[in-house]
Amino acid sequence: EPEVTQTPSHQVTQMGQEVILRCVPISNHLYFYWYRQILGQKVEFLVSFYNNEISEKSEIFDDQFSVERPDGSNFTLKIRSTKLEDSAMYFCASSSDGYTEAFFGQGTRLTVV
Amino acid sequence: GIQVEQSPPDLILQEGANSTLRCNFSDSVNNLQWFHQNPWGQLINLFYIPSGTKQNGRLSATTVATERYSLLYISSSQTTDSGVYFCAVLYNQGGKLIFGQGTELSVKP
Numbered sequence: 335e336p337e338v339t340q341t342p343s344h345q346v347t348q349m350g351q352e353v354i355l356r357c358v359p360i361s362n363h364l365y366f367y368w369y370r371q372i373l374g375q376k377v378e379f380l381v382s383f384y385n386n387e388i389s390e391k392s393e394i395f396d397d398q399f400s401v402e403r404p405d406g407s408n409f410t411l412k413i414r415s416t417k418l419e420d421s422a423m424y425f426c427a428s429s430s431d432g433y434t435e436a437f438f439g440q441g442t443r444l445t446v447v
Numbered sequence: 448g449i450q451v452e453q454s455p456p457d458l459i460l461q462e463g464a465n466s467t468l469r470c471n472f473s474d475s476v477n478n479l480q481w482f483h484q485n486p487w488g489q490l491i492n493l494f495y496i497p498s499g500t501k502q503n504g505r506l507s508a509t510t511v512a513t514e515r516y517s518l519l520y521i522s523s524s525q526t527t528d529s530g531v532y533f534c535a536v537l538y539n540q541g542g543k544l545i546f547g548q549g550t551e552l553s554v555k556p
Binding site for chain 1: 477478480482487488489490492495533535537541542543544545546547548549
């Protein structure tokens with residue numbers, strides 16, 4: 335069964351460092367998303383990406399964040415200068431048409447120290 | 448924006464018991480999904496159910512879109528059912544899924 339895969343599963347980084355979280359969406363999907371979940375809280379939308387551009391972003395997705403689809407399979411989230419409050423589980427998701435079922439990866443747990 | 452409320456926030460069951468989790472939403476939606484977040488943090492798709500009823504083993508879900516709610520039924524609960532159950536709604540194509548706060552279920556042996 336096709337699935338969304340994320341790497342790494344865990345990442346520990348020092349405050350101020352740049353991190354790149356990687357995702358391989360399901361191959362025939364066209365819509366891609368990043369969400370995050372601070373420990374003990376609900377899952378929050380960060381950004382959606384379609385046709386090689388951002389289609390929507392939340393207030394959380396400020397200038398420190400960027401997304402890229404560098405090739406036909408990968409979808410990345412970059413945080414330029416990490417803060418303690420960026421510590422969270424980050425989920426990548428994809429959808430075939432942006433309307434029906436979205437599928438989530440297993441998450442990357444980011445810890446900023 | 449659209450509000451998604453789940454109840455109850457916490458639920459403790461004995462193994463073998465049945466339960467009903469509820470998700471209310473404040474506006475018409477195009478998509479509703481139920482997820483189970485396991486102890487390792489993974490979000491597992493349970494149901495894609497914008498309307499109607501679906502069943503998968505011991506789990507079933509019903510969405511009444513006109514009344515803006517969805518129910519998740521868990522029958523004969525097992526300890527492996529423990530975790531947090533989220534519902535999430537989408538109301539425009541290509542847009543974000545909006546998650547509820549979740550119901551934390553604990554099934555005791």
